[in-house]
C-alpha cells in the first residue's frame with residue numbers, strides 16, 4: 001500500500017459501477033487507477049474521485065502493472081469555486097490535460113505537481129484569469145527542461161535585449177539585435193515581450209481576449225515543439241468557446 005496526494009486529471013466510466021482515474025500525484029507522478037465501485041451510491045470513494053479535485057489516496061500498488069487499485073480516498077480540495085464557474089473550470093482543464101498528455105515519464109515529479117496545484121488553486125479561488133494559465137505554461141516548460149529564453153538571447157546568451165526583440169521559437173526564445181538578423185521572424189511588440197517575460201512570475205495589466213490568445217498560442221507552440229508531440233487538447237476549444 002502506498003499513500004499519495006493526487007490531482008484527478010480525467011476519469012472514464014468502467015463497467016456499471018467503477019471509474020478508471022488518470023491522476024497526477026506528488027509522490028508517484030502519473031498514475032492510472034481503478035476505483036472499483038466508486039459510482040455506487042454510498043461508496044466510500046465517492047466525493048474523492050472528482051475531476052480536478054485533490055485527494056489523499058491509499059493505493060494498492062503492484063510494480064509493472066499499468067492500472068493500480070485505489071483502496072481508499074479522502075477529498076482534500078473539492079474546488080467548489082470551479083464548480084460555480086465554467087470559464088475557471090475550462091482554464092483548469094487545459095492545465096490538467098497538458099499534464100495528462102505531456103508529463104508521462106514514470107516517477108515523482110514534485111515540480112509539475114506543484115505548478116498544477118498552484119494553477120488549479122488560482123482558478124478555483126479567483127476565477128479565470130489568463131496570467132494564471134501563462135504562468136502555468138511558462139513554469140511547465142521550465143520543469144520539463146524546455147524553458148523559453150526571455151531574459152537572455154537564445155543564441156549568444158547576452159542579456160542586452162531590445163524591448164521589442166525578435167522571438168524565434170526555432171532558436172528557443174528572444175534574440176538580441178545582432179542574432180536577430182539570423183532569423184527572418186518579425187520583432188515582437190513591446191507589450192507582448194513584457195507579457196512573455198513576466199509570464200513565469202505572473203503578468204500584470206489588462207489583456208484583451210485577442211492578446212491573451214496570441215500569448216497562449218506562443219506558449220503552446222513552444223511547448224509542442226519541445227514535447228515532440230502535437231496532442232490535440234480537447235480542453236482548448238472548450239476554453240475558447242466559454243472565455244469572455
Ligand SMILES: [Zn+2]
Nearest residue numbers: 153156176179
Ligand atoms: Zn544574441
